[in-house]
Amino acid sequence: MENRFEKRFAELARRNEGGFVPFVTLCDPDKETSKKILDSLVKAGADALELGFPFSDPSADGPVIQLADKRALGSGAKTSDFFDCISYIRQKNPDLPISILVYANIVCAHGLDTFFKMAADSGLDAVLIPDVPVGMLHTSGDFKQAADRHGVNLVLIAPPNASEQTLEQIAKTTGGYTYVLSRFGITGTDKAFGKPVKVIKRLKELGAPVPILGFGISTPEHVKEALKTGAVGAIAGSACVKIVAAHLDDVPLMLSELEKYVASMKAATRA
Numbered sequence: 001m002e003n004r005f006e007k008r009f010a011e012l013a014r015r016n017e018g019g020f021v022p023f024v025t026l027c028d029p030d031k032e033t034s035k036k037i038l039d040s041l042v043k044a045g046a047d048a049l050e051l052g053f054p055f056s057d058p059s060a061d062g063p064v065i066q067l068a069d070k071r072a073l074g075s076g077a078k079t080s081d082f083f084d085c086i087s088y089i090r091q092k093n094p095d096l097p098i099s100i101l102v103y104a105n106i107v108c109a110h111g112l113d114t115f116f117k118m119a120a121d122s123g124l125d126a127v128l129i130p131d132v133p134v135g136m137l138h139t140s141g142d143f144k145q146a147a148d149r150h151g152v153n154l155v156l157i158a159p160p161n162a163s164e165q166t167l168e169q170i171a172k173t174t175g176g177y178t179y180v181l182s183r184f185g186i187t188g189t190d191k192a193f194g195k196p197v198k199v200i201k202r203l204k205e206l207g208a209p210v211p212i213l214g215f216g217i218s219t220p221e222h223v224k225e226a227l228k229t230g231a232v233g234a235i236a237g238s239a240c241v242k243i244v245a246a247h248l249d250d251v252p253l254m255l256s257e258l259e260k261y262v263a264s265m266k267a268a269t270r271a
Contacts, residue, residue, distance in 0.1 A: 003153070004097040004125050005176040008047055009210045009232050018269035019047035019233030020223060021212060022240045022262055023101070025068035026051050026085050027077035029248055034072075037244065038089040040255040044262035047269075048097035049089070050128075050235055053082055055103045064238040067245065079110065083122040090123030099126035099155060099176060104143075112146035119152050126153035126176035134169050144173060155179055158203060158211070160196040167199065171206035178203055178211045180231060200230040220268035227269065236265060 012019050022041050027034045041049060052065060054072035086098060100119070107115045107129060119127055132143060134156055147154040153175030158167065160181055170178060180200055200211045213226040214235035226234035243261060247254035 003176060003209075004095060005048060005099075005153075005210065007095070008097050009177075012047060012269075013232070018223070018227040018231075019212070020045070020262070020266045020269050021048045021050050021233055021235040022046050022265070023050040023052060023214075023235055023237030024240050024244065025054055025065060025072055026082040026100075027054060027072040027075060028068040028241070028244055029071045030075040031077055031081050031085065033251055033254075034085050035088050036251065036255055037258065038085060039092070040258045041240075041262055042089065042093055042096065044259040045266035046262055047233065047266070048099070050237070051082075051086065051098065051100050052237070053079070053100055053102035053106055055106060057103075057105075062238065064241050064245070068241045071245075071248075079106065079118070083118050083124075086122040086124055097125050097176070098123070099128060099153075100124060101128045101130060104129050104132050107143070112143060113149065116146045116150040116152050120150040124152060126155045128155040128157070128179055130157060134166055134173070147175075153209075157181060158196075158199055158208075160199055162199055164202075167202050167208075168206060171203060171208035174209055176209055177233075178208045179235070180211045180213050182213050182215045182217065182226070195225065195229045197229050204230065220264050223265055223268035233269070234265075 009019055024037055054069040090098065127147060129143060144154050155176055156170045156174035156178065158170050158178055158180045180196055182196060203211050210232045212233040212235055213229060213231035217226060217234045217236045218239040223234045240258065243257050244254060247257060
């Protein structure tokens with residue numbers, strides 16, 4: 001399968017840059033505005049996108065993203081609309097790496113093969129399922145095999161206290177990139193930004209796909225600190241979603257503020 005993440009981060013390394021990956025919730029606040037948001041993120045310099053599939057009980061997410069999920073679902077958006085947004089941005093950006101964060105209930109509700117076929121047909125590169133532990137990926141209908149059958153990477157999460165056995169399993173199984181948690185908890189809280197240097201170093205030694213750091217990242221300084229840990233990039237989610245939420249009544253201002261924010265975060269990868 002084509003690995004857009006690998007290609008993009010190799011290009012960035014040649015330019016001595018890190019990557020910035022913004023996260024937003026698909027169809028928040030509605031489908032048409034969501035497409036404009038995706039355009040703005042790319043226009044502002046996003047190196048890749050991580051996009052959230054709205055879910056009624058997002059266990060890994062704090063109140064900011066929970067409210068975004070409620071807005072999206074309240075607009076009447078469905079799974080087909082989420083994939084339509086991905087197809088829209090893929091057609092305009094054939095080389096852009098795109099991943100989604102989606103909860104297992106959504107995948108299982110459609111059936112693993114059906115879901116991963118829809119993912120592949122939309123042009124998606126990778127799928128991260130935060131509520132399926134590493135050890136369960138070869139059970140419960142085998143998420144990994146279904147992803148492989150349809151040429152979609154399955155992204156695994158490396159926690160900051162991961163054991164050697166877990167890191168070895170992640171390095172063998174994850175595809176596209178490795179999502180490294182800077183800390184425990186849920187998204188969008190005020191907990192301190194962590195620096196899992198040993199985990200990142202070991203993942204690299206094991207030949208895992210490129211490590212990207214997430215959780216607790218919201219400022220350009222956080223991006224700089226993330227890159228110092230050895231991560232090749234940083235993901236920021238709640239900060240982007242807060243901008244959306246703050247300007248629901250003024251979409252042009254929302255898009256302008258998103259572009260300014262993403263540009264500032266991207267600039268930090270070049271420092």
